[in-house]
Amino acid sequence: MPSPAPSQPAAAPPASRIDTEALMSIRSLELRARAVVEGFWSGLHRSPYHGFSVEFTEYRQYTTGDDLRHLDWRVFARSDRYYIRKFEDETNLRCHLVVDQSQSMAYGTPGWTKADYAATLAATLARFLHLQGDAVGLLSFDEGLRDYLPAKQRAGHLRQIIIALDKPAGGGSTDLIKPLQRITEIVRKRALMVLISDFLTPLDDLERHLLSLTASGHETVLFQVLDPSEQTFGFSAPSVFEDVESGQTLFVDPAAARAGYLERFAAHQAALGEICRKLGSAFHILSTTQPLEGALTEFFHDRLKRGRLVRRGQR
């Protein structure tokens, strides 16, 4: 009996097909997500939709006890061997996208904001997982909860998620704790929790609440979306810097303050990385000028390395 056709994800991350600037200039979030997913998929396979049916996933050799209804009689006629056609099963992966829509996400220097980038990332993930047949849910927040959509795999659910993601970044400051508490309370089944935020808040209680998430059996993935200016602090003119969330102002001469900023920023990032490392959470830092496909590839690659499934027709 021949071995079933293996399904292999791409080992190497594909080169980006879509320029980030061109992508972000697409107004419709849904189109943006579709563009990224198609680019990503075409990186995995030459022709992602060709030769696949929606339900059919793979063949498996017949073993005793299998339902004869699934036996492929045509293959049997050709090869005189019994193969079972495997169909799409109900998903067992539930993914919750926890997306930060606070005021600080409304900041951006390349021409688009971190919120735009985060929404595109979330929509891309949602579409990708939805196409895989996974259930995707959404929880957006600023200083409080904004939208909550439970994880579902139903057709049309993706549309609701994209509508919720398409809302502009809100008026409050970032509070990571409340959404984490809330989602811990709401989601009882094991799920993949994808946190998308800039994480530019004090990290005091973050570790504790992340721990409660992982303790509940959830897998956590942190996407930190950062503007290039936040990473490099490339300002030159001394001026009054205004916190977009709190409105607090501070006179800063970048030439003098850059070193201190970068030092404190690096410490913050290190602390965040350490928390993730301790909790076994994946931590991805994304610059808003970075191509999204690359980010996705990196994400899936990382998940493969962790021995988790990339649900690409594997079930």
Added chain:
Amino acid sequence: MMFLAPLFLLGSLAIAGPVLFHLVRRATKEKTPFSSLLFLRPDPPRLTQRSRIEHWLLLLLRALALGLLALAFARPFLRTAAPAEDDPAGSRRIVLLVDSSASMNRTGLRTAAREKADAILRSARPVDQVAVWSFDSATHRLMDFTQWSALPADTRASVAGGLLDEIKPGWAATNLSSALTGAAELLAEGAHKGGGSIILISDLQEGSRVEGLQGWEWPQGVQVTAVSVTPANKGNAGLHLAPDLSGMAAAADPVARVRVSNSADSTSEQFQTGWATADGTGFSGQAVDVYVPPGQSRIASLPWPKGANTPGRLLLRGDGEIFDNTVFAAPPVTAEVRACYFGPEAATDAKESLFFLTQALPQTQQVRVDLTLVKPADALPVILPGQPVIFFASGAVPDAQADFLHTQLVAGRTALLALTKPDAAPALARISGVAAPALEDVKPANYGMLSQLDFQHPLLAPFADPRFSDFTKIRFWKYRRFTAASLPGSRVIAKFDSGDPALVEVPVGAGRLLVLASGWQPEDSQLALSSKFVPLLSSLLEWSGAVVTPPAQFLAGQPVPLSQLGFVNAGAVTLKSPDGTTTVVEPASGVFNGATQPGLYTATAGVLTRSFAVNLDPAESRTAPLPPDDLERLGVPVKPGTGKLDNPAAVPENAPAIEAESRQKLWRWIIAGALAVLLIETLLAGLTARRATATGGTVP
């Protein structure tokens, strides 16, 4: 370099401003939104750090502009060489202008002017240079700067005052503009380079003629101080001759027309005017009451006294100021002119030229023409030397008469030859004295018209106005064609529309022959029937010199051209003034300049005697004060005077410095430099800002 106002240099401390601004620039109020201030620490602006100045060139330019402004306000000047020795420091050049016009004859004005002049002359310092002038219609230089300086300092005022005393009471008009411009030119020239002042002592009456200052560029540094003298009586009425319009008509009784004008500030309204007795003390007959409100004038017509054809004078009563209350009038002169007509026609034949000529020659008060007919068979007329004569001839003229005409023309007379027939060619040749051009009878297809009229010619000059210049209604049925070029020196005054000459002036000796290529009788043309014929004849009489209409009066102080009185080629003319003095004017000059006072003058040359009246200029009766800003409006820097010179105490200690500074005017150049620096700064700042915006940097 010295400074007139060194305190302004403190303004250069403002240079610290741009430096501070360049340093404080960091404390900009511009806000940069940022996602989180979590990793930032407050960083107050540090002002002392020199390295913070990023735009050195801009800073320098701004500081330079401020420095230049402060420098300009400090009014710098360069110390120059000491003034010339003949121009000691603090000396002033002053021209004292004293009005001696007729209006100064008002009560008390001369004395007041004399006193003020004395006070000014006495207040002059020994270093000052003073020129003393008087003026009416002309300017009289009584004493110039060198004469003043040559005198001992203590006698200058008295000598100059003596010169002022010698001025005779003038009757001429005021020409303030020529006096002021003359004095200003004197002050503007020379080593002083435009420094000086004019002190004007005058009644500054309305009729002072300041229009001459219009458009005249007043020299810088020349100041006018107006010291006005006011008369004891307010207001004035004047009497003047008005143009006599009756002379144009053949009126029986001649009339003298006088204008009574009342000045705006007058208090009287009721006046009387009439002929005066021989001594001028009262009215010789019935006076006429004239009511003239202030500021207005009225004309009164006074018939000449019956049988009196001698000159007379008219008086005005009811006015306090008598200087302009008498006018003199010469009786109207009738010019007797003799006209000789050479032709065969009868004066009663309405189809011939002569008939129309007898009708059209003027017989008025001014001109009376005596027409003599000379038929082809008649003897030649007798012409006295100097007798005003004009000749007319038509058609063929017998040779003897033509030769006679040629002789008369050579002597300076004028003749008009109408070519009524083609056989007039020999007569034309004999009269003009050149070979006869051939005459060709022309009958235009429809009719001929005059075209290309030379209105520059004195004969047609009265028709030059577009209202009178239409000659197209005169139609010519036939004319005689000849070439004007065959008459040497001829000038074509009018042509027919066919291009043939119609009226040609041919010089013959000292005289002139007018050749009309057609006749004016109806057989040839409509000229005699047109409205142009009579004025054309009048113009011809005046142009020929046979008729001279003397003006009704001359103005005191103005030259009298004797030709206007009819003295043409009359030899030396003897003139008798009202005060009895006689003057002989040689023929070469032809102008009598001694008519300085009003009155009746008599001119005599041989048998010809003419009386003429000289009167005051009517402008002198306009005695209302000149509006105070009139002179300033004309660009004259005038200030009212106190009657004394502003003397030493008023001269500041740093006068030489002020003078040097005002002469050099370095501040203008410095301001210009500051503006140039600011311009460069603006361009540079704009460039820097654009570059900074492009690179996302800071805007200075």
